[in-house]
Amino acid sequence: QGAPPSLKIVSDQPDFLQFNNLACETAGGNVIFATDEWFAPASNLLKREPPEFIASAFTEYGKWMDGWETRRKRIPGHDWCIIQLGVPGIIHGLDVDTSFFTGNYSPSASVQAACLDESPALTLEGDRTGMAASDSQFEALHSESWEELVPVTELKPGYSDTCHNYFPINYPSRVTHLRLNMYPDGGIARLKVYGVGQKDWSALPTQDQLDLVALVNGGVCLGYSDAHFGHPRNMIGLGRSANMGDGWETARRLDRPKNLQVDGKGILQVPGYEWAVLRLGHPGVISQIEIDTNHFKGNFPDSCKIEACHLTPEEEGKYVSGRWSSDPGNKWRVLLQPQKAHHRHFYSCDSLAQSGPVSHVRLVIAPDGGVSRLRLWGVKPL
Ligand SMILES: NC(=O)NC(NC(N)=O)C(=O)[O-]
Numbered sequence: 001q002g003a004p005p006s007l008k009i010v011s012d013q014p015d016f017l018q019f020n021n022l023a024c025e026t027a028g029g030n031v032i033f034a035t036d037e038w039f040a041p042a043s044n045l046l047k048r049e050p051p052e053f054i055a056s057a058f059t060e061y062g063k064w065m066d067g068w069e070t071r072r073k074r075i076p077g078h079d080w081c082i083i084q085l086g087v088p089g090i091i092h093g094l095d096v097d098t099s100f101f102t103g104n105y106s107p108s109a110s111v112q113a114a115c116l117d118e119s120p121a122l123t124l125e126g127d128r129t130g131m132a133a134s135d136s137q138f139e140a141l142h143s144e145s146w147e148e149l150v151p152v153t154e155l156k157p158g159y160s161d162t163c164h165n166y167f168p169i170n171y172p173s174r175v176t177h178l179r180l181n182m183y184p185d186g187g188i189a190r191l192k193v194y195g196v197g198q199k200d201w202s203a204l205p206t207q208d209q210l211d212l213v214a215l216v217n218g219g220v221c222l223g224y225s226d227a228h229f230g231h232p233r234n235m236i237g238l239g240r241s242a243n244m245g246d247g248w249e250t251a252r253r254l255d256r257p258k259n260l261q262v263d264g265k266g267i268l269q270v271p272g273y274e275w276a277v278l279r280l281g282h283p284g285v286i287s288q289i290e291i292d293t294n295h296f297k298g299n300f301p302d303s304c305k306i307e308a309c310h311l312t313p314e315e316e317g318k319y320v321s322g323r324w325s326s327d328p329g330n331k332w333r334v335l336l337q338p339q340k341a342h343h344r345h346f347y348s349c350d351s352l353a354q355s356g357p358v359s360h361v362r363l364v365i366a367p368d369g370g371v372s373r374l375r376l377w378g379v380k381p382l
Helices: 041-047 234-238 315-318 352-357
Strands: 030-034 079-097 108-114 147-153 166-168 176-185 191-195 220-224 274-292 302-308 333-340 344-348 358-366 373-379
Touching: 030 041, 030 373, 041 079, 041 191, 079 108, 079 147, 147 166, 147 176, 176 191, 220 234, 234 274, 234 373, 274 302, 274 333, 333 358
Parallel strands: none
Antiparallel strands: 030 079, 079 166, 079 176, 079 191, 108 147, 108 176, 220 274, 274 344, 274 358, 274 373, 302 333, 302 358
16 A cells, blocks of 8 residues: 655764754753853753854854853863753763854863762752852762763864764663763853663553653654654654644655545545654553644645554564664554544544554654654553
């Protein structure tokens, strides 16, 4: 049924870029301390929007820059900040993005990590004076001794072809906080922390209904056919989407028939479709589905369908080499028959309770378009 889904793999980029950004401000990431924020605050590191440069923008402190930028240091030491991840989890890679910092980029950086689940809440922010650096609350963390994820490494300047400093990470433990060190000072535009959330499922009563695919519950996108305007991982973010950039949006398919026809249910008869595969944070029985096309007004899909299957981690390994690169074909079973999709839809699926726990879903949209949120409410098995 229909043309085979296309697989567009951009192979010159690291595979870890497909994971979630656990430090993003929209996932709840927060900078809780910085030694110096003279030119530009460290909170800019966690912005979701790509960095900008506005040639005419100046502040009373100097040139306005879209990133974290400290003063030219004239005292011993180096600059650093502490970031609390919005979603604690396993980190697979980092991007230290120096975009637009050219004569003022940080020449070297290192990254350290800790899991501070048991520590009291840390709230103090740094200031432009760097005075908070001596605060005993932060000294007590001994962050200078945290595990090293990235050793001191030279960075490349923020020109368009050199700005991404990618670091694959192979660190098996759950992380809640990072310390980003700049040697000795300078600017970094963004810190992207790519990984998968990790939740303590043992603490959750089995009868509790949870959005099993949510970013905060460990959901992750493993592959997709097209993400021209927006990555499918955006669909599992917190709350309703902020704007059209905060959703999965494909390009218009070029195989759309010149004259469109619909079937008896009003569903377009088109040969092509797009898909995204997501792994749930925990296998479970799904009882309610939400599909929200908020903000996609002239570009919502005509219809959507959801399939699901149960794969062990070993089985998943057969389909994911770096990213989702083949397909379990006959393992998929239909969770949601093709539906028209043009606003916020809730589907109750009592009958699905009988189909047993599933670990992966595939959202199929036809022929193309945008979906802002996907929620899969269910319970983990006994
Ligand atoms: N032109 C600059 O960007 N100068 C300085 N930085 C800012 N933001 O003003 C500097 O030298 O670090």
